[in-house]
Amino acid sequence: MHAIIMAGGSGTRFWPASRKSRPKQFLPLDNGRPLIQSTVDRVMALAGKDQTWIVTNPDQADGMLEILDGFPPDQIIVEPEARDTAPCVALAAAVIEARDPGATMAVMPADHLIEPVEAFHALLKQGEELAQDNETLVTFGIPPTYAATGFGYIELGNQHDTLGSTFQVLRFREKPDQATAQRFASSNQFLWNSGIFVWNFASLTRAMGGANPKLLAATHAMLDAKQSGNQAALDQAFRACPKTSVDYAVMEKADRVMVIRANFNWNDLGSFAALGVIAEADSHGNIVLNQTDHEALVHQSERCTVYSEGPQTVALFGVQDLIVVNTGDALLVVPRARCEDIKEMIEHLKRSNRQDLL
Amino acid sequence: MHAIIMAGGSGTRFWPASRKSRPKQFLPLDNGRPLIQSTVDRVMALAGKDQTWIVTNPDQADGMLEILDGFPPDQIIVEPEARDTAPCVALAAAVIEARDPGATMAVMPADHLIEPVEAFHALLKQGEELAQDNETLVTFGIPPTYAATGFGYIELGNQHDTLGSTFQVLRFREKPDQATAQRFASSNQFLWNSGIFVWNFASLTRAMGGANPKLLAATHAMLDAKQSGNQAALDQAFRACPKTSVDYAVMEKADRVMVIRANFNWNDLGSFAALGVIAEADSHGNIVLNQTDHEALVHQSERCTVYSEGPQTVALFGVQDLIVVNTGDALLVVPRARCEDIKEMIEHLKRSNRQDLL
Numbered sequence: 001m002h003a004i005i006m007a008g009g010s011g012t013r014f015w016p017a018s019r020k021s022r023p024k025q026f027l028p029l030d031n032g033r034p035l036i037q038s039t040v041d042r043v044m045a046l047a048g049k050d051q052t053w054i055v056t057n058p059d060q061a062d063g064m065l066e067i068l069d070g071f072p073p074d075q076i077i078v079e080p081e082a083r084d085t086a087p088c089v090a091l092a093a094a095v096i097e098a099r100d101p102g103a104t105m106a107v108m109p110a111d112h113l114i115e116p117v118e119a120f121h122a123l124l125k126q127g128e129e130l131a132q133d134n135e136t137l138v139t140f141g142i143p144p145t146y147a148a149t150g151f152g153y154i155e156l157g158n159q160h161d162t163l164g165s166t167f168q169v170l171r172f173r174e175k176p177d178q179a180t181a182q183r184f185a186s187s188n189q190f191l192w193n194s195g196i197f198v199w200n201f202a203s204l205t206r207a208m209g210g211a212n213p214k215l216l217a218a219t220h221a222m223l224d225a226k227q228s229g230n231q232a233a234l235d236q237a238f239r240a241c242p243k244t245s246v247d248y249a250v251m252e253k254a255d256r257v258m259v260i261r262a263n264f265n266w267n268d269l270g271s272f273a274a275l276g277v278i279a280e281a282d283s284h285g286n287i288v289l290n291q292t293d294h295e296a297l298v299h300q301s302e303r304c305t306v307y308s309e310g311p312q313t314v315a316l317f318g319v320q321d322l323i324v325v326n327t328g329d330a331l332l333v334v335p336r337a338r339c340e341d342i343k344e345m346i347e348h349l350k351r352s353n354r355q356d357l358l
Numbered sequence: 359m360h361a362i363i364m365a366g367g368s369g370t371r372f373w374p375a376s377r378k379s380r381p382k383q384f385l386p387l388d389n390g391r392p393l394i395q396s397t398v399d400r401v402m403a404l405a406g407k408d409q410t411w412i413v414t415n416p417d418q419a420d421g422m423l424e425i426l427d428g429f430p431p432d433q434i435i436v437e438p439e440a441r442d443t444a445p446c447v448a449l450a451a452a453v454i455e456a457r458d459p460g461a462t463m464a465v466m467p468a469d470h471l472i473e474p475v476e477a478f479h480a481l482l483k484q485g486e487e488l489a490q491d492n493e494t495l496v497t498f499g500i501p502p503t504y505a506a507t508g509f510g511y512i513e514l515g516n517q518h519d520t521l522g523s524t525f526q527v528l529r530f531r532e533k534p535d536q537a538t539a540q541r542f543a544s545s546n547q548f549l550w551n552s553g554i555f556v557w558n559f560a561s562l563t564r565a566m567g568g569a570n571p572k573l574l575a576a577t578h579a580m581l582d583a584k585q586s587g588n589q590a591a592l593d594q595a596f597r598a599c600p601k602t603s604v605d606y607a608v609m610e611k612a613d614r615v616m617v618i619r620a621n622f623n624w625n626d627l628g629s630f631a632a633l634g635v636i637a638e639a640d641s642h643g644n645i646v647l648n649q650t651d652h653e654a655l656v657h658q659s660e661r662c663t664v665y666s667e668g669p670q671t672v673a674l675f676g677v678q679d680l681i682v683v684n685t686g687d688a689l690l691v692v693p694r695a696r697c698e699d700i701k702e703m704i705e706h707l708k709r710s711n712r713q714d715l716l
Binding site: 016294297299300310311312313314315316317318319322324326327328329330331332333334335338341342344345348349352354357 | 374652655657658668669670671672673674675676677680682684685686687688689690691692693696699700702703706707710712715
């Protein structure tokens, strides 16, 4: 089985620590290690060094090679441009199918925390077996621990195996409103969509055929271009892919999707508010992630998160429920309750012509 | 008349922009100019270059000469140590009496905003006349504009002149509680104590005699030491002064004090919350004081104050009523309502062995 790590994040969720050229997966959020490094290690141990791939975009390719010392450069697939997950998945599938026809492929995001690694490996192997069937797309679902509105959900259909961990997918449900999320999370018929998939080229393109013929055509064109070594044609076919997500373009419309209920710990680290899972809070609920020698000073303050890699000591006095991010060139103060909305700040940066900070 | 500028602030109120070695009067808070420079200019135009003095402490003397390019070095009186205002006033009085016996002296803080300068000069001249009487200490009172609890008050006695601007002082009132402040501010019998005084050596020492014989003895010893050029004796006498304020040691107990009601605009810039008087707020009440080229970005935020001289762009998103101070080595976030309490943060720094930040 080949493993494909989708590493093309836009760098907005952890702004200003994350940037276009330094997305979340570059941040040292896994015990001081970059998330991409942890993901590569976790995956390579299963798929092997020669069969581990990274898909990224031109803004991040250089940084990727720098961080991943020793990673095979020709297994870093650089998209001609950042273009959402459907083109990303199609490009990787074409490249791997050209190299190793008929291979099974596991696809996953670069910036999630997953442990223990053994459970992850076992489930992916289970997915590999299911994906041998040329008609089946396999996905992995996370049992909800709260009524999240920031994730898509997978509605379970019939149970497939006797162990109770594999189901037919009845349908994909987009990010729900709060009331719907409550209903989903309290039912045992829904799982969070982890964004991890297993399939082979045949089953993926079969599903594309029914769901998105334009994507299918571009995928076949990329395979042809790769097989004939025509980089210009590959780039052209990539740019012909619809700019959309693989969930929307393929998964939601596919007729043969199976979901495996994950039994590993999973966190997508969606915002600074999630950093509580990787660092211990003090007795007042404050979390300090110092990437410098300057120890932050948090005094008479509650439920604040400091992420500091700038040149200064961060001092909080008498504040509550704030996120403070200190980097070399920008410093953000945002309430914990608003940190999911940081994209609005990014839009403000664009309007203010502050490309230097994107 | 000689002018004495008391410039020995402890640098705590505007921390982290202010420090022990860089107190408030060094900050560029008067249209980008250091307050001490504005004070010197304002005073020198009245007293003349040869009769303008600065009293400061060893931590700040070097910085003072650096900022005040061209100020006569021998008119900077360096206290052997920081020791509150009574020793400061006594030392300056001794030095000036030794140089120019019988001279009148105006004493004032270095870090207040006062304008227009003409009104200030006119009132000081009025004070000079009153202070010709060897028994009279002259002080200046500010008509309260709100029920301040952070200032001492002066209770007015009988009117002295026919213009209605000069009164006998009935008594000094220490910083009141809120209810008392309300009563003081709504009565026309109280003025804020500006900390500006005019007297001569004879009237000052006469008042010391009745109020604080220890201070009187030290003052005479300093005069003798100065007259005989004995620096060691001068230092010793200074250290023998009670470590207390001139208000407490002398003014509150003096029997012949006159107050002149000020008709100039006065602001002591007591904390970051006061910066609204020197910079215009945007339509959401945000005030940005950038001492760098990096324009702060304040988005979806209200009533915040940013003081930035650090290397980064400060970005506020979705916050209210915060003060954010960004310097080269420290970064403070504090609610507007707590910025008068920054001394508690200073204490925390001391307990945390962060002398580097004091």
